[in-house]
Amino acid sequence: MSISQNIEEVKSKLPSSVKLLAVSKTKSLEEMEEAYKAGIRDFGENKVQEMLKKQENFHEDVNWHFIGKLQSNKVKYVVGKVHLIHSLSSIKLLKQIEKEYEKGGEIAQVLIQINIGREESKSGILLEELENLIIEVEKSNYIKVKGIMVIIPKGDEASNSKYFRQTKEVFDSLKKRKLKNIDMEVLSMGMTHDYTIAVSEGSNLVRIGEGIFGKRNYNLGGENNE
Numbered sequence: 001m002s003i004s005q006n007i008e009e010v011k012s013k014l015p016s017s018v019k020l021l022a023v024s025k026t027k028s029l030e031e032m033e034e035a036y037k038a039g040i041r042d043f044g045e046n047k048v049q050e051m052l053k054k055q056e057n058f059h060e061d062v063n064w065h066f067i068g069k070l071q072s073n074k075v076k077y078v079v080g081k082v083h084l085i086h087s088l089s090s091i092k093l094l095k096q097i098e099k100e101y102e103k104g105g106e107i108a109q110v111l112i113q114i115n116i117g118r119e120e121s122k123s124g125i126l127l128e129e130l131e132n133l134i135i136e137v138e139k140s141n142y143i144k145v146k147g148i149m150v151i152i153p154k155g156d157e158a159s160n161s162k163y164f165r166q167t168k169e170v171f172d173s174l175k176k177r178k179l180k181n182i183d184m185e186v187l188s189m190g191m192t193h194d195y196t197i198a199v200s201e202g203s204n205l206v207r208i209g210e211g212i213f214g215k216r217n218y219n220l221g222g223e224n225n226e
């Protein structure tokens, strides 16, 4: 199937309230153009250099989402260049974002990435560290938290549902509280192989790579999950 047919197929399974983010990491501008023509205006990248290079040669009316692990020393390059950072995962990174966005006179819109499965191989904050991160968010002047992002452990449908549901509970409990600099609007969960389950558990933004663009070729310089 072509990229545009894949997009139609995915969209047909999404309620209109769910945003489709096309994960274009490792993919060419030509492939992204096809997605653009099919109506996609939100693209996800996980490498700072790759994203910046693509931005120079692509349409201006798109939202760029940074979904990968963001190294502190790279924060300065994304100031003013991303619509949403999905991967705030530590106080150290928060402080770096605060510092660089202050310098650039911009406000960072971020999601807190939660490591719901407590996997050592994954980034994201552990639930017991969340309150301390929130305290720092409330002290910030250049950071707005817009929601939560999660990558769940591999597993069967029941396991997927469980982790998505737990994440939704965290989302809802933060939404109920009145916290400075925090507006729980975006629940970024679900990828190619689990997005329908994520949506039924309350996701309102799905991040689809292979389901749109086909398999990635990591030999061309791509990188796994984060």
Ligand SMILES: *Cc1c(COP(=O)(O)O)cnc(C)c1O
Binding pocket: 023, 025, 046, 067, 068, 151, 191, 192, 193, 207, 208, 209, 210, 211, 224, 225, 226
């Ligand atoms: C690569 C990636 C995706 C997309 O994964 P697919 O399985 O190709 O849909 C989604 N989210 C993050 C954080 C990623 O790194």
